[in-house]
Amino acid sequence: MNFTYKQIWLINFPVMMSLLMEQLINLTDTIFLGHVGEIELGASALAGMYYIAIYMLGFGFSLGLQVVVARRNGEGNLTKTGEVFWQGMFFLASLAIVTFTLSKVFSPQILRVFISSDSIYHAVIDYMNGRDYSFLCVFPILAYRAFFIGITKTRVLTVNSILLVASNTILNYLLIFGAGGFPRLGIAGAAIASSLAEVVALVHIVIYTYLKINRKVYGWRITVNIPLLKQLLRISSWTMVRSFFCIAPWFLFFIAIEHLGETQLAAGNIVRSISVMLFVIVNSFATTGISLVSNLIGAKQTNRVVPICWKTVKLSYAVGTPFILATALLSKQILGIYTNNTEVIETAFPPFLLMLSTYFLATPAYTFCNAIIGTGKTRTAFIFQMITITIYLGYLYKLSTWEQIPLVVYWTAEQLYVILLLGLALYFFKKGDWKR
Template sequence: MSLPIMMGSAAQNIIVLSDNVFLYHYDHLQFAAVGVIGAFYLVLASIGYGFSRGGQIFIARKYGEKDMKSLGMYFQALVLFEAVLAVLIFGFIHLFGYDFLKLFISSTEILDYCYDYLYYRSYGVFFSYLGVALIALYTGIAQPKIILFDTLVLTISNIILNYVFVFGKWGAPAMGIGGSALASTLSEVIAFIVFIAYIVYKRSYKTYHLLDFTSINLRRIYECFNISFPIVVQSALGLGAYFLFFTFIENNSAKDLEISNLIRNIYLILSIPAWGYSAGINTMVSNFIGTKKGRLSFH
């Protein structure tokens, strides 16, 4: 069960890794820059992902209880919360993003490259945050195959679009780091559309009452927030430390930053199994609790 979840949970890691590979072969300074801004964007992505974990836990519990109506309500609460959060993050990037990065990055050239990447990636926040809500749904109901398929769509489209927009192939302009960010955003849009098409095709929106919206349920939103907040803080602090570490290296030299980014890509690969395995364990425990088999979670 954990393998598909493993891939879906680490989707942003896969995107950043793909961006790094193409930029390494395009321009070394831009490759160095994506090390800094890639770490920063992972912090932003971890906020949306962390909050989705709370929704996933409640969805899994209600699925175990066979309470599909409540399951749909928790999903709606999660989608609404993620959408509002995406708007706030998008606004922060466009209003304060450049000045915020300027506090940490000393090189004007690297700063411009970083904001170029962040500008295009900002539009992907909506699809990323709503996408993790869909992943939380299908993780919670223990149907991870679509997560694996959608992640493969995301990865393949990202690789193709990176090739097109970074190097300027098939009539597209060579955009470098901006093209890499644009490719990542477009691949998230494609993956999101595929996910929605699957839900419509399988009529899951009826089975799980996903569209039975009556009113905004603040209690369920608070419950998701309350259980997710420690996860968000843990992820943000951990990945935030990486961002600060990379800014310290950038202040030393661009060459050191380039080397450090190369090493970090190895960490990204190694972190994928850990993220997925933990998400799988969360789902199994919540399902056991929902089916009144909580003791099994200790065996």
């Protein structure tokens, strides 16, 4: 296998669109709620981070599932890819039911511990009461996504994602503001809209798979293989925990800045929302890299792994740099999309520029860290992540003990995080033990 820049791009583009459209759900929620009020805007940040932290458990398992599907695909053992998929689907469907139930029961108590403002707390609960239902659809969607990325047939993900965002945008407008005779639900309407959009996306990808996948070629039959499921869990347990701890610090980040006030929290949410959109480029290439690395190892071409990582980094720079520069030039206009409050815009401007610069460090950091997952060394990737998160949280805690620290200083924690992650990942590949 000799993946060219063109081949990497063709595999990556649908993945990028899929991740982009998924993040557009949070973006549209934030934009709409920014015109409802500062409390709703700040609450959507905390609620969104809390939801995504739980979501990342399923996403982490899907990365392990993707590794195994890609390895079988690289070996040319296509009939096993379908069997691997179904074991992953059984687990993710079960996880969906468990997380939905636990969130319904325990989320109010957990969130009360972290959120001091009563108005923000009640807004967050209103959001989660409707958003919980998304778990029942989004986790099965992750199984389908892992399968299609693993076999490098990713075009369906683009259409699926467009349907997801289009449904969410329309439903947001109807349910948040009460347009077209619908009830005016505010932040609760944003949550219900997102959950209904996930239903549309799941129905679409199930129908597509049923009509287009060659069941004989890909071994697409429902079977239970306990040893295979245990193998998946052995690989994916580390990526599940790692993915959860990747996003959990974001939730703690917003808890750390909540004491700065509602304006600072709203400004931080705007910067986070934009950063997530731009970092879709980084994450899509890093996610694609998992399959590329795993396919290469399955084809016994370990000598091509590091070169393909650098190819992926260069392509990510080529795609992302124009967007970063354009965003920097149009910064005030972009921030103005979210809110008309000039104080919030002025507060968001310095951390916004710092966030843009982080892209150039994050690209190689996430690419090489995800490549570690592609080699199957998921435990090592988890250990590296925990080292960086521990230092990151210690840094945030130290900042929170000082008085009158501006929001932009808190954002330097992101740069510290990616620098540490990059150093550890490069050390792993330089050491060379992974080839055995």
